Amino acid sequence: MVSLDLRTLLLLSFIEGFLLGIMFLYFSHIKKRYDGTIQLGMSFVVISIALMLFSSQNFTTPFISIVLANSVTAAGVALLTFGIKNFIGLRTVPGYYAALIAAVFIVVYHTTFISPQYLKIRLAFICALHFALFYHLFHVLFFYNDITSIKSTGRVAALIYLSISLFFLFRAVVFILHDGPLSFNMMSAKEGIEKDLYVLTLIFINLYFVGSYTIFLLMLNLRLEDSLRESEDILRKNISKLEKSDAAKAKFISIISHDLRNPVDGMASLLSAMGGERDIPPEIAADLKLLKKTSHGVAALLENLLEWAKAQTRNIECNPSRVTVSEIVLEVMKILELRARQKNIFIKNHIVSDIGFRADRRMFSTILRNLVNNAIKFTNAGGEIIIAAAVEKDTAAVIVKDNGVGMKSEVVDGIFNFDRYNHISKGTAGETGTGLGLLICREFAELNGGAMRITSSPGNGTEVKLTMPLWQD
Incomplete structure (x- = not known):
């Protein structure tokens, strides 16, 4: 394990996390943009950028490769927490996460430039912070996720975050109990337990990338399927209402047409009989002819209405x-x-x-x-x-x-x-x-x-x- 090149591992992890983040943002956009999905995708991207900043240690200033890198990492994990809580419908307080990132920046800056003798405090503080955030994610997904369709999948993700949180707790304890001097940054770590811990950290980060990406997409698909089922149920109910409404209207037309047809047919027959009389004045005969034509038209209309109503209600x-x-x-x-x-x-x-x-x-x-x-x-x-x-x-x-x-x-x-x-x-x-x-x-x-x-x-x-x-x- 000690022979592994940390800078190469960091750069490879950066590429992996960045690509997974972009892919998740793309898939969540084309499927359905639920609350929190943008923050989840951005958490991959932000953490991967932090890894790239860490890989620049000994090439750039400590402000970029240590202070900024740790602050960006905290921002990525905060985005992850914020996104998951929004995704499962829990209330979030953005100000809390902003204060957390500010605290990381202040502590890391102080222990890097003002009081570098407190290096152990910096390392232990960062590990304790990540332990708290990932344990909080475990607690939220395992106990407070009430969305039935993603409850089981969410608990798998919770166990992954529990393992990551326990690793950071273990790492904090090791740094505190370490007897010898600790390296100023990751790239200066000596062979042994210190460098092994950094390699293990990268392994857990990759576990986070791959596990979270797979589970987030699965939860996204499950929620989408659940939404589709709800939409189908609503659609079926609306179709049923429309069918009943159409049937009622057609039945009404059928009743009216049927009740009017007999009187109209009788009127048409009467007009035909009257038109055959010889002693009718010409002007009245013309009016009778017009009335007869009109009555036949009304009779045809009623017949068509009746046939149409029967067809609409399938009562034919x-x-x-x-x-x-x-x-x-x-x-x-x-x-x-x-x-x-x-x-x-x-x-x-x-x-x-x-x-x-x-x-x-x-x-x-x-x-x-x-x-x-x-x-x-x-x-x-x-x-x-x-x-x-x-x-x-x-x-x-x-x-x-x-x-x-x-x-x-x-x-x-x-x-x-x-x-x-x-x-x-x-x-x-x-x-x-x-x-x-x-x-x-x-x-x-x-x-x-x-x-x-x-x-x-x-x-x-x-x-x-x-x-x-x-x-x-």
Whole structure:
């Protein structure tokens, strides 16, 4: 042991401590900056700088290599204590540590320059101070750490600090009981017990560097995992609250829509019957026609609201079966034929083969009816709507394409958000709507394991592509 070069050991320890300090500061920053982590990282850096100052003994003045070196060491250990107490949530008094560093500076300066005959007092004082600080760390981590996730790891660190504190106590006793003269500084230490103690000190300092770095990172990760679990619990509770709130709103809309639908349907039937009377004056007949049109619009709105509310609360039965695209297309074309004819719009069926896919028949019919109805609404007189279908790997794609007015990209991007209600446009013949149709289409498509994509641009029409899983025999 006595053959080891102290200056080389000090410089190697400086490099080790400095790099570990920088690495700890970096990792603690990218993970999460808890209270005390900066002080913990800086304690590595400060103590390593003190080791470099010690290594300059016999090359620089005693003020730098002894007074300043010991004061910086005390500052590093004080930072360590301050950081750990903050990390585990204990109250700290910065003034106490500042006074401690000042006391070290005064004692070491006095025993180095004014009363060098008290060299033993200087060495014993420094050792006793480090014993007290490291024992305090042991006591804090072992008995006052109430953070459950890092309690066991903290106690391992406490035992490391206990061993370091006991070593400094042993070193203080040896210096006090030493019979012969002691060397003025570390680099002048003679072979024997004195130099061996300095080498042992460096070994314990390296134990502090490696052990503290490993344990601090482990405690940081454990606290981060604990924080993530708490965040996940809070998130789950918030999601549950939001789901209940959404379900309540959807249920309310469903109740209102259901209760209003029957009276509105009855009013529409009554208006239709009144419109068939022959003795009605022309001006009243015109008003009845307008009322009839309005009542049908309100009935359609209530129907869409009811379907949407059911989809939101999942209070809707989805019974997948084999659905043939061509059959549903013919049914929808028959339903909307009159409306398309009134606007002089041609609906072209380009489906040439029977494609079967897996979906709820009623839901798919609602989707296709809404898509074609929307295309009629935003296509000018004389325009055309094309319905096509194709097989793409394991899915069936149904395309509804028109050459109508089209939409801007920002409208397409936000089409499935409620904010877009501010952007609802009237149809080419002044038709009004709620915009719920496309929302229902997407909800129903997703309930059946499908998806919907809209491509559009102003003046070039709109293409809606609906994909559904193929039926597997």
